[in-house]
Amino acid sequence: MARLCRQTPLPIALDEELIGVNDADEKAKLLDTIQPQYIILKPSLHGAFTGAAEWMNLARERGIGYWVTSALESNVGLNAIAQWCAAIDPTATMPQGLGTGQLFVKNYPTPLEIEGETLWYGDAKDRAFKNEIADFTQRWLNDEPTMPVHTSGSTGEPKLMHAEKVKMWNSACATIQALGLQNGNTALLCMPLRFIAAQMMLVRAFAAQLQIIAVPPPSRPYRRLHEAPDFAALTPMQVYESLQHPHDCSLLRRTLCLIIGGGALNPELEARLRTFPGEVWSTYGMTETLSHIALRRVNGAEPQDAYHPLPGVTVSLSAEGTLVIDAPEVCDERLETNDLAEIQPDGSFKLLGRRDNVICSGGIKLRIEQIEAQLAGIGVPYQVTASPDERLGETVTLLYVALTDRSEELEAYCRSQLDAYEVPRRYLRVDALPLTETGKPARAAARQLAAETN
Known part of the structure; x- marks a missing residue:
């Protein structure tokens, strides 16, 4: 032989x-x-x-x-x-x-x-997602100083930007320190990799030697898991969906550290999360700040009602009352946001609403003006606004003026003109559309009207 x-x-x-x-x-x-x-x-x-x-x-x-x-x-x-x-x-x-x-x-x-x-x-989606992770890892290890990332559209039109790897690393290290993540912890990656939230999960894994559990971006990321990860980053919609299913909910509750971003947490969802034994945090940040720059503890002995900036981050208010972020370790310039805020004596801040006209539905940013422009031929006076929604955070709502209920007709028209995510889920017939003194849409009043009739 x-x-x-x-x-x-x-x-x-x-x-x-x-x-x-x-x-x-x-x-x-x-x-x-x-x-x-x-x-x-x-x-x-x-x-x-x-x-x-x-x-x-x-x-x-x-x-x-x-x-x-x-x-x-x-x-x-x-x-x-x-x-x-x-x-x-x-x-x-x-x-x-x-x-x-x-x-x-x-x-x-x-x-x-x-x-x-x-x-x-x-399946094919699993393998495609793992290939995306491999491609990202290869780009991370090459000699280029930046990484391509898409903004979500919360501070303007969605666009491609390039983030400095050094600043991404700084952001990852700040999160690792703030949350006490340890080498060898498992981390659930379940968001699209072209956005900063998913990319930063991988950078945190590189920095802290976390073991990534990769799940193609679903509404129920825990559905096929058998063990709870130590660390997970989810959108409010993913949390909501996971809470509806006993298997998912059990694993979600056993996650040691859960951060939630990409949209506001409604009071009902927060109430359910307060009973979780592990740490649950609401995050504040955006693509330009390379993920979150502030955290708010949702549960525990002393849940917080204000966001606390990470070390090295300071905040102030603009003349219009919007939040201004100074985070030199992750962003070269001071960043003025579209978020109206109130700063507390200890440097933390509370969010009061948005200055811009964006609906955040299930973690997806939808621009009101763009939707309205596509509905120009709808045939009735109308405005697009947002309504609070337990599952999605916010849902697209159409206010319209008509003598009779025309919701079925209007829904059919909307479906013929809009992408699936943009189609209104609610159609409210009103006597008059909320307008400012100069005849412009009164966006805040429209939201309030939709919320009161929710």
């Missing part, structure tokens, strides 16, 4: 020849004597994962390739082997397999998927 392996024009793999060789010294002697190009391992025939891992380590030391396969295990066994192969040696370049025949049949819910001749852990 040794002579064949030395002289063969094609690679030779040992398979059954390994069965029964259980002593580590004997394994090493066999590999040194025969020197095969590959070995084939069936964990259930080699002392389970421990015995197979011993063969793999010995082979790796000798430059011998290995391939882990199955011995006609059940689907549960195949699932275990697939996950073990993916975890034990992330640097391995040789694909690992599960047998030469169609052994796997998806006859019960499982994250395993067959595509062609390949068995994957996770």
